[in-house]
Amino acid sequence: MPSRSDTPAYDLLAGTFTRLHHLDHLQAIAYWDQAAMMPAGGAEARAGALAEVATLMHQLRTDPSLKDALARAGDEPLDEQQRANLREIGREWRAANALPESLVQRSQLARSRCEHAWRRQRPANDWAGFLANFREVVAVARDEAALLSQSAGLRPYDALMDRYEPGMRCEQLDRLFADLRQWLPALVQRVQQRQRSEPVIPPQGPFPVEAQRALCLQVMQRLGFDFNAGRLDVSTHPFAGGVPEDVRLTTRYDPAEFVSSLLGAIHETGHGRYEQNLPRDWLGQPVSQARSMAIHESQSLSFEMQLARHPGFVAQLAPMIRAAFGDQPAFADDNLLTLLTRVQPGPIRVDADELTYAAHVVLRYDIERRLIEREVEPEDVPALWDAAMAELLGLDTRGNYRDGPLQDVHWPEALFGYFPCYTLGAMYAAQWFAALRRDQPDLDQRIAAGDLAPVFDWLRRNIWHSASRWPTDELTLRASGEPLNPAHYRAHLESRYLG
């Protein structure tokens, strides 16, 4: 057996990340199970088990030998892919080594407890009960932000956001969102005014859950999801979990309407195909992981927004919907398209139309950035929420915590810094489709003919197979010929909703 110093430092690092990949597998399945399968009585034991694996992963990432190995690996002869992997390993190493084990464990426990209780508290509209757990979640997140901020030289919120969207900063985000705030409300108003003269026939329910499920599975199949390497189940909040080799998607069913289960499944299928198509020969290494959460959301929104609201794709969906629930006037192609592109401010982010969605994100970003940077406290959230909802979408949300700050899993799970990725993802998705149309001028006819191969081929080549080989800016430049350019997003919305 070679002594430690005989083993190339790079190999030591790669070996550690293969082990982390295995632990991440167990963690991912346990998380999925917790959300989709676990009975309530299992919560306490699950929290303990998840804290244990988080501790183990933290110990692996903070093993003292890694520091030296990282320093030595930089001088070893590595190919380009290995260099990229080393860059990503270094990034993960720095983030992990900024946090002591005790804090990691405290964070894990606080999130498990809060998330589990939230599953009952949300339907019960129990903000006070939620607050009791959420205070600790915020306290831990602030501590984490402070330590990460010191280590990375970033402001606290940037330090948290960097975990999901490496390289993105509040400064750039504030510019992007300020611009958006300038044109979005007027656009929403113009579109609503225009749509008032377009009649829409509402679908008549009920829509049996089994038929909804069968429809979701059929559409996922059409969208190329590999059921030999994944499943669709049910959870309170739809998500994409599991591991690249075994992707676990969830949606939720309401017999009174079928659009949100279907769009939820389509959204998660975008995440799922990204994961299922990451480069297999590097699986387990950071370089083969998804680039960032905004890029991830750019995949889900390419599916849910760019594709699922595309007139050509809606014409494919319509016969499947008619077969699932029986024919009715609402299921005519034109009416379905009108239905799917209806703009109507509402309280729920995941049910929001393509236009008002961004307002939900801006609202959450504003609140969570101020929470983390200690400008406001957890108990201030409902008032801030109500004020922003009134201002941005003209809605009165007072007292409705269930469809207000309790609606998302992100806060109980302490995913502070994640929300901006949705709107960044929508911007990237618009940019990908602009590039796609440039590369493939007959794209819209192809989609209308039911041929989605050009879309999947482009995403596979430019996004899925690239994984984390390049930083986000470089990935974007290589894929689309320019850095993130929000003009494509605005142009897409104006063309679809006013064109």
Add this chain to the structure above:
Amino acid sequence: MPSRSDTPAYDLLAGTFTRLHHLDHLQAIAYWDQAAMMPAGGAEARAGALAEVATLMHQLRTDPSLKDALARAGDEPLDEQQRANLREIGREWRAANALPESLVQRSQLARSRCEHAWRRQRPANDWAGFLANFREVVAVARDEAALLSQSAGLRPYDALMDRYEPGMRCEQLDRLFADLRQWLPALVQRVQQRQRSEPVIPPQGPFPVEAQRALCLQVMQRLGFDFNAGRLDVSTHPFAGGVPEDVRLTTRYDPAEFVSSLLGAIHETGHGRYEQNLPRDWLGQPVSQARSMAIHESQSLSFEMQLARHPGFVAQLAPMIRAAFGDQPAFADDNLLTLLTRVQPGPIRVDADELTYAAHVVLRYDIERRLIEREVEPEDVPALWDAAMAELLGLDTRGNYRDGPLQDVHWPEALFGYFPCYTLGAMYAAQWFAALRRDQPDLDQRIAAGDLAPVFDWLRRNIWHSASRWPTDELTLRASGEPLNPAHYRAHLESRYLG
């Protein structure tokens, strides 16, 4: 923070076993998921993840500090429960420290691969495909047996069996099974002869899977299973998995008949209630774990054999069956009882009647003991199987691997030494019910009146809450007033089938 030497050695040991409990949780959920949920494409990644956690658990159990702590803890002031815990910790430590990490990892990988492929190979009757993986499973098990044998001074098969049934030896087992072989075939013949003159009306299917599932859930509820701390799902081979705080049971449904899904669920509910009723204040420590696998099976068989074939309990089942599938002549109380006590040699162990079940176990014990002790090779199994099936049950099983040596999950999972526990469990179950009738002379009337509390109270007090506080012999003595006495088993069978 106290230095290591300030911490009592017992606390160091207990802390390690709490961590093991957490890892066991992740492992148990991943196993359950693999059998009940995982798509085929996830197998390779799952095998890697399970090997990783097995390695980690092995590292914890073999940490050099434990040896010294075990020696020191014996001299510390401990109460009786702690002493019992220390005894069980020592047992686990010795077993783990006999095996090198590389072998543990090799074993885990061999079993995961074999078990996963078996799920396709069994329905395909593919013995040759199975053999390719099974050779490595047997090779690893022999290596394990050899090392455990050296360490414990036991013969190789005894060393493996000790993992499931501490204290049981081939010597005692050979005596018990030789006795059984003497009277069982004659009893089977007498009962078959007698039953030839008792007509039975076969139930008319189909029995929709959803109705079967609802019936299983209803019966499990009646049997006291806590659905707040457990679930029922589907797998190729029914099993009880998960953790005491979250018990995962499985059964399987065949629309052509409902008895095997129902009895499968009842059997696993016996395991489940044992787990759910282990003492909560010591959870995570070896002293609070189930005593042994024969004692575990004595619970499943108390439910499946002693209770589910009891005339008083069958009278409770009958109206539930009629409600589930509609009334038909076969569902009259008397006919159902006749059906459930019908003796008919058949190839499948889990579908065997109460009488011929033991023949299946004797057959498997004979083969696997000789496999482990290198008297026969994996490729010899089908011929040995066919010969024993012909001799013991008069059945021709040639060429039918699917319902032959491929029928059980035990061999792909390398659970060598487990099979004897089923028949030992049946013997213990008969002994428990003999003791119960002595303590509670109106037991049969109580069961007939639908009052199962005396059964559950007795089991809770004597078995469930005792966990691993005493060695099996002492547990048996305290519960029933005598050591394992196979006369109760024979008396029970003769009374039920000839009485």
